[in-house]
Amino acid sequence: MLPFRRFIIFRENRKEQIRINRVEMRLLRDTSNPFNLTNERFTDLFRLTKDLVYYLAEELNIHLHQPQRSTAIHPVSAILATLAFYATGTYQRPLGENYFPGVIGAIDGTDVLIERPKQEEHNYINRKGLHSMNVQFICDYDLNILSVNARYAGSSHDSFIWRNSAIQVELQGCFANGDRHSWLLGDSGYPQQP
Structure with a gap:
């Protein structure tokens, strides 16, 4: 197959993958709640189940500052960002995988x-x-x-x-x-x- 044709086929397959990711990201973006992701996607991103993250948030709650402003980062978001970093060892990979569709x-x-x-x-x-x-x-x-x-x-x-x-x-x-x-x-x- 010619490289140009292979590129076109890849691009068409990628469009479908982008459409699927966009649906997942819309859930995250619209509600700002990663817990709305599918269980499988949630575990892929954070390497823990939703129940385990809820438990972890309850245990860490007394050690975390509660948001005073509406623009403050919610403690659960901070925990999830930390878990994503621990899961991959980098900030760039999760950003590239999840926010550059x-x-x-x-x-x-x-x-x-x-x-x-x-x-x-x-x-x-x-x-x-x-x-x-x-x-x-x-x-x-x-x-x-x-x-x-x-x-x-x-x-x-x-x-x-x-x-x-x-x-x-x-x-x-x-x-x-x-x-x-x-x-x-x-x-x-x-x-x-x-």
Whole structure:
């Protein structure tokens, strides 16, 4: 299957996954109550059952400050944030998994060294002074390669390759047709675009 077609199929499957996550997040967002999540999702996020978290909140209640302002963090929310951190060892992973719906992949370029070409040698010299091709990869969260673009010489910048890629044209078309929930993440070598 062509990489571009595989990318389109992945994006369609991702849309369905986003729709399902959006329903769960709407429950969380609308009521600000993680206890409205399914038991399975709750346990995945916090590594404890709802009953165990209720028990823990009761036990810790005397040690926690009660909120005085309406904008204060509720003690149970503080406990859940702590549990999420203990479950993963990071603040970033839960944030990425739960609050960045729509990320369809990550993009970056890498230099692949080649032998010195006989024609137009100067185009193949990268920023390190070596002969290479700048190969652009797009992969999903599970490191499955969705797209490879190996048409450009080592002197080409990542943003130039992106501007001339079929994937960029496809995503611009999706945005023009109302898709505001598909995101491709890249480093500072890529422009921020709709």
